[in-house]
Protein backbone atom coordinates (compact mmCIF):
# COMPACT_ATOMS: atom_id res chain seq x y z
CA UNK A 313 0.00 0.00 0.00
CA UNK A 314 1.37 3.43 -0.96
CA UNK A 315 0.90 6.79 0.70
CA UNK A 316 -0.81 8.09 -2.45
CA UNK A 317 -3.06 5.19 -3.45
CA UNK A 318 -6.25 6.46 -5.15
CA UNK A 319 -4.91 10.02 -5.33
CA UNK A 320 -4.26 11.92 -8.54
CA UNK A 321 -1.31 14.27 -8.70
CA UNK A 322 -0.63 16.87 -11.40
CA UNK A 323 2.94 18.19 -11.65
CA UNK A 324 3.68 21.09 -14.01
CA UNK A 325 7.03 20.85 -15.77
CA UNK A 326 6.55 17.18 -14.93
CA UNK A 327 9.16 15.97 -17.43
CA UNK A 328 11.87 18.37 -16.20
CA UNK A 329 14.74 17.64 -13.82
CA UNK A 330 12.84 17.93 -10.55
CA UNK A 331 9.39 17.34 -12.05
CA UNK A 332 10.27 13.87 -13.37
CA UNK A 333 11.72 12.90 -9.99
CA UNK A 334 8.47 14.00 -8.30
CA UNK A 335 6.34 12.15 -10.85
CA UNK A 336 8.28 8.89 -10.45
CA UNK A 337 8.09 9.04 -6.66
CA UNK A 338 4.35 9.81 -6.52
CA UNK A 339 3.75 6.99 -9.00
CA UNK A 340 5.86 4.56 -6.96
CA UNK A 341 3.77 5.47 -3.91
CA UNK A 342 0.55 4.53 -5.69
CA UNK A 343 -0.64 7.84 -7.19
CA UNK A 344 -2.22 8.41 -10.57
CA UNK A 345 0.16 10.96 -12.08
CA UNK A 346 -0.36 13.70 -14.64
CA UNK A 347 2.84 14.88 -16.34
CA UNK A 348 1.87 18.37 -17.49
CA UNK A 349 4.13 20.57 -19.57
CA UNK A 350 5.42 21.89 -22.85
CA UNK A 351 8.17 19.29 -23.30
CA UNK A 352 5.88 16.84 -25.07
CA UNK A 353 8.47 14.27 -26.20
CA UNK A 354 9.88 13.80 -22.72
CA UNK A 355 6.44 13.94 -21.10
CA UNK A 356 5.08 11.23 -23.39
CA UNK A 357 8.18 9.06 -22.97
CA UNK A 358 7.88 9.26 -19.18
CA UNK A 359 4.16 8.42 -19.30
CA UNK A 360 4.90 5.44 -21.59
CA UNK A 361 7.64 4.25 -19.29
CA UNK A 362 5.44 4.41 -16.19
CA UNK A 363 2.49 2.81 -18.00
CA UNK A 364 -0.77 2.47 -16.09
CA UNK A 365 -1.64 5.36 -13.77
CA UNK A 366 0.39 7.88 -15.82
CA UNK A 367 -0.88 10.48 -18.25
CA UNK A 368 0.92 13.17 -20.24
CA UNK A 369 -0.97 16.37 -21.02
CA UNK A 370 0.33 19.35 -22.93
CA UNK A 371 0.17 22.38 -20.64
CA UNK A 372 1.55 25.86 -21.14
CA UNK A 373 1.16 27.28 -17.64
CA UNK A 374 0.79 30.83 -18.99
CA UNK A 375 -2.38 29.93 -20.90
CA UNK A 376 -5.68 29.77 -19.01
CA UNK A 377 -7.37 27.61 -21.69
CA UNK A 378 -4.48 25.18 -21.58
CA UNK A 379 -5.00 24.90 -17.81
CA UNK A 380 -8.74 24.16 -18.18
CA UNK A 381 -7.99 21.45 -20.75
CA UNK A 382 -5.29 19.87 -18.57
CA UNK A 383 -7.49 19.71 -15.47
CA UNK A 384 -10.38 18.35 -17.54
CA UNK A 385 -8.17 15.63 -19.06
CA UNK A 386 -6.90 14.71 -15.57
CA UNK A 387 -10.45 14.40 -14.25
CA UNK A 388 -11.55 12.31 -17.22
CA UNK A 389 -8.74 9.82 -16.60
CA UNK A 390 -8.37 9.78 -12.85
CA UNK A 391 -11.25 11.74 -11.28
CA UNK A 392 -10.85 14.94 -9.25
CA UNK A 393 -7.33 16.06 -8.36
CA UNK A 394 -5.80 15.38 -4.96
CA UNK A 395 -2.52 17.26 -5.45
CA UNK A 396 -1.27 20.11 -7.63
CA UNK A 397 2.46 20.84 -7.78
CA UNK A 398 3.23 24.16 -9.45
CA UNK A 399 6.77 23.21 -10.42
CA UNK A 400 7.28 24.67 -13.93
CA UNK A 401 9.76 27.51 -13.89
CA UNK A 402 12.41 29.31 -15.91
CA UNK A 403 15.46 31.42 -15.14
CA UNK A 404 16.29 34.72 -16.81
CA UNK A 405 19.61 35.31 -18.56
CA UNK A 406 21.93 36.99 -16.03
CA UNK A 407 21.76 40.79 -16.41
CA UNK A 408 21.46 43.85 -14.17
CA UNK A 409 18.02 45.47 -13.94
CA UNK A 410 19.13 48.38 -16.14
CA UNK A 411 19.81 46.11 -19.12
CA UNK A 412 17.01 43.60 -18.54
CA UNK A 413 14.48 44.07 -21.30
CA UNK A 414 10.77 44.26 -20.66
CA UNK A 415 10.06 41.09 -22.68
CA UNK A 416 12.34 39.04 -20.47
CA UNK A 417 10.71 40.45 -17.33
CA UNK A 418 7.22 39.67 -18.65
CA UNK A 419 8.16 36.14 -19.77
CA UNK A 420 9.69 35.13 -16.43
CA UNK A 421 6.79 36.59 -14.43
CA UNK A 422 4.27 34.94 -16.79
CA UNK A 423 5.69 31.45 -16.32
CA UNK A 424 6.87 31.50 -12.69
CA UNK A 425 4.15 33.64 -11.11
CA UNK A 426 1.12 33.88 -13.39
CA UNK A 427 1.53 30.16 -14.18
CA UNK A 428 1.13 29.29 -10.49
CA UNK A 429 -1.80 31.71 -10.11
CA UNK A 430 -3.61 30.17 -13.09
CA UNK A 431 -2.83 26.70 -11.76
CA UNK A 432 -4.42 27.39 -8.39
CA UNK A 433 -7.41 28.95 -10.13
CA UNK A 434 -7.91 25.98 -12.45
CA UNK A 435 -7.22 23.23 -9.92
CA UNK A 436 -9.07 24.55 -6.85
CA UNK A 437 -12.56 23.47 -8.05
CA UNK A 438 -11.23 19.98 -8.83
CA UNK A 439 -9.51 19.69 -5.43
CA UNK A 440 -12.75 20.84 -3.80
CA UNK A 441 -14.71 18.19 -5.72
CA UNK A 442 -12.24 15.68 -4.33
CA UNK A 443 -13.22 16.76 -0.81
CA UNK A 444 -9.68 17.71 0.21
CA UNK A 445 -6.39 18.52 -1.48
CA UNK A 446 -2.90 19.91 -1.37
CA UNK A 447 -1.11 22.50 -3.49
CA UNK A 448 2.65 22.97 -3.35
CA UNK A 449 4.29 25.86 -5.13
CA UNK A 450 7.96 25.37 -5.95
CA UNK A 451 9.54 28.75 -5.22
CA UNK A 452 13.27 29.15 -4.51
CA UNK A 453 15.84 30.39 -2.03
CA UNK A 454 15.97 33.29 -4.52
CA UNK A 455 12.49 34.13 -3.21
CA UNK A 456 13.87 34.66 0.29
CA UNK A 457 16.91 36.84 -0.42
CA UNK A 458 18.20 38.84 -3.35
CA UNK A 459 20.43 37.58 -6.17
CA UNK A 460 22.22 40.15 -8.32
CA UNK A 461 21.55 39.73 -12.07
CA UNK A 462 18.36 37.76 -11.53
CA UNK A 463 15.71 40.41 -10.74
CA UNK A 464 12.86 38.86 -12.80
CA UNK A 465 13.42 35.43 -11.28
CA UNK A 466 13.86 36.74 -7.73
CA UNK A 467 10.76 38.96 -7.99
CA UNK A 468 8.68 36.09 -9.38
CA UNK A 469 9.67 33.74 -6.58
CA UNK A 470 9.08 36.34 -3.83
CA UNK A 471 5.62 36.85 -5.28
CA UNK A 472 4.91 33.11 -5.27
CA UNK A 473 5.38 33.22 -1.49
CA UNK A 474 2.61 35.78 -1.12
CA UNK A 475 0.39 33.85 -3.50
CA UNK A 476 0.98 30.70 -1.42
CA UNK A 477 -0.03 32.33 1.84
CA UNK A 478 -3.11 33.98 0.37
CA UNK A 479 -4.27 30.75 -1.28
CA UNK A 480 -3.75 28.91 2.03
CA UNK A 481 -6.09 31.39 3.74
CA UNK A 482 -8.71 31.23 1.00
CA UNK A 483 -8.76 27.42 0.64
CA UNK A 484 -8.10 26.15 4.16
CA UNK A 485 -11.77 25.83 5.12
CA UNK A 486 -12.25 23.66 2.01
CA UNK A 487 -9.64 21.22 3.39
CA UNK A 488 -7.06 22.33 0.86
CA UNK A 489 -3.56 22.99 2.20
CA UNK A 490 -1.15 25.25 0.30
CA UNK A 491 2.58 25.40 0.99
CA UNK A 492 5.81 26.46 -0.71
CA UNK A 493 9.16 24.72 -1.06
CA UNK A 494 12.34 26.73 -1.53
CA UNK A 495 14.99 24.56 -3.20
CA UNK A 496 18.60 25.69 -3.11
CA UNK A 497 20.80 24.88 -6.10
CA UNK A 498 19.67 21.54 -7.55
CA UNK A 499 21.48 19.56 -10.26
CA UNK A 500 19.00 19.77 -13.15
CA UNK A 501 19.07 21.29 -16.67
CA UNK A 502 17.96 24.49 -14.93
CA UNK A 503 21.56 25.02 -13.80
CA UNK A 504 23.54 22.73 -16.14
CA UNK A 505 22.11 24.27 -19.33
CA UNK A 506 22.11 28.00 -20.21
CA UNK A 507 18.80 29.82 -19.65
CA UNK A 508 17.06 31.00 -22.86
CA UNK A 509 18.97 34.06 -24.09
CA UNK A 510 22.17 33.15 -22.23
CA UNK A 511 25.43 31.32 -23.11
CA UNK A 512 26.56 30.31 -19.65
CA UNK A 513 24.93 27.76 -17.38
CA UNK A 514 24.79 28.63 -13.67
CA UNK A 515 26.84 25.50 -12.91
CA UNK A 516 29.83 27.20 -14.63
CA UNK A 517 30.11 29.82 -11.90
CA UNK A 518 28.34 28.40 -8.83
CA UNK A 519 30.20 26.48 -6.13
CA UNK A 520 28.58 24.74 -3.14
CA UNK A 521 31.96 24.53 -1.40
CA UNK A 522 31.35 27.36 1.16
CA UNK A 523 28.09 25.99 2.49
CA UNK A 524 27.22 23.73 5.44
CA UNK A 525 26.37 20.82 3.13
CA UNK A 526 28.95 21.37 0.37
CA UNK A 527 27.28 19.65 -2.57
CA UNK A 528 24.65 20.43 -5.17
CA UNK A 529 21.15 19.32 -4.25
CA UNK A 530 19.65 16.38 -6.09
CA UNK A 531 16.04 16.33 -7.32
CA UNK A 532 15.39 13.53 -4.81
CA UNK A 533 16.23 15.94 -1.95
CA UNK A 534 13.25 18.06 -2.99
CA UNK A 535 11.04 15.09 -3.86
CA UNK A 536 11.28 13.64 -0.36
CA UNK A 537 10.16 16.93 1.20
CA UNK A 538 7.39 17.29 -1.38
CA UNK A 539 5.99 13.84 -0.66
CA UNK A 540 5.97 14.58 3.05
CA UNK A 541 4.19 17.93 2.53
CA UNK A 542 1.55 16.48 0.24
CA UNK A 543 0.91 13.43 2.44
CA UNK A 544 -1.35 13.17 5.47
CA UNK A 545 1.77 13.31 7.65
CA UNK A 546 1.76 17.08 7.06
CA UNK A 547 -1.96 17.49 7.75
CA UNK A 548 -1.50 20.58 9.97
CA UNK A 549 0.95 22.43 7.68
CA UNK A 550 -0.45 25.20 5.51
CA UNK A 551 0.79 28.59 4.32
CA UNK A 552 4.30 27.49 5.26
CA UNK A 553 7.65 27.65 3.56
CA UNK A 554 10.14 24.81 3.54
CA UNK A 555 13.76 25.60 2.73
CA UNK A 556 15.72 22.63 1.33
CA UNK A 557 19.06 24.19 0.42
CA UNK A 558 21.98 22.46 2.17
CA UNK A 559 22.51 25.61 4.23
CA UNK A 560 22.77 28.08 1.32
CA UNK A 561 20.63 30.69 3.08
CA UNK A 562 22.73 30.36 6.23
CA UNK A 563 25.68 31.82 4.36
CA UNK A 564 29.25 30.49 4.28
CA UNK A 565 30.30 27.95 6.91
CA UNK A 566 33.75 29.05 8.09
CA UNK A 567 36.28 26.25 8.45
CA UNK A 568 37.89 25.75 11.91
CA UNK A 569 41.30 26.86 10.66
CA UNK A 570 39.85 30.08 9.27
CA UNK A 571 37.66 30.93 12.30
Ligand SMILES: NC(=O)c1ccc[n+]([C@@H]2O[C@H](COP(=O)([O-])OP(=O)(O)OC[C@H]3O[C@@H](n4cnc5c(N)ncnc54)[C@H](O)[C@@H]3O)[C@@H](O)[C@H]2O)c1
Nearest residue numbers: 325328329330372373399400401452495496497498500502
Ligand atom coordinates in the same frame (compact mmCIF):
# COMPACT_ATOMS: atom_id res chain seq x y z
N1 LIG B 1 17.41 23.67 -10.22
C1 LIG B 1 17.56 24.62 -9.31
O1 LIG B 1 18.70 24.93 -8.89
C2 LIG B 1 16.36 25.32 -8.73
C3 LIG B 1 16.54 26.05 -7.53
C4 LIG B 1 15.43 26.68 -6.94
C5 LIG B 1 14.19 26.57 -7.54
N2 LIG B 1 14.04 25.86 -8.69
C6 LIG B 1 12.70 25.76 -9.26
O2 LIG B 1 12.36 24.40 -9.37
C7 LIG B 1 11.39 24.25 -10.41
C8 LIG B 1 11.79 23.08 -11.31
O3 LIG B 1 13.00 23.39 -11.97
P1 LIG B 1 14.05 22.27 -12.43
O4 LIG B 1 15.25 22.45 -11.61
O5 LIG B 1 13.41 20.95 -12.49
O6 LIG B 1 14.38 22.82 -13.90
P2 LIG B 1 14.09 22.19 -15.35
O7 LIG B 1 14.54 23.22 -16.31
O8 LIG B 1 14.67 20.81 -15.44
O9 LIG B 1 12.50 22.04 -15.37
C9 LIG B 1 11.63 23.12 -15.57
C10 LIG B 1 10.41 22.60 -16.31
O10 LIG B 1 9.48 23.68 -16.50
C11 LIG B 1 8.93 23.50 -17.81
N3 LIG B 1 8.34 24.73 -18.33
C12 LIG B 1 8.97 25.88 -18.71
N4 LIG B 1 8.07 26.75 -19.20
C13 LIG B 1 6.85 26.16 -19.12
C14 LIG B 1 5.54 26.56 -19.48
N5 LIG B 1 5.28 27.77 -20.02
N6 LIG B 1 4.53 25.70 -19.26
C15 LIG B 1 4.77 24.48 -18.73
N7 LIG B 1 5.98 24.03 -18.38
C16 LIG B 1 7.01 24.87 -18.57
C17 LIG B 1 10.11 23.02 -18.66
O11 LIG B 1 9.68 22.43 -19.87
C18 LIG B 1 10.75 22.03 -17.70
O12 LIG B 1 10.16 20.76 -17.82
C19 LIG B 1 11.32 25.60 -11.12
O13 LIG B 1 10.17 26.30 -10.65
C20 LIG B 1 12.56 26.32 -10.65
O14 LIG B 1 12.41 27.73 -10.63
C21 LIG B 1 15.10 25.24 -9.31
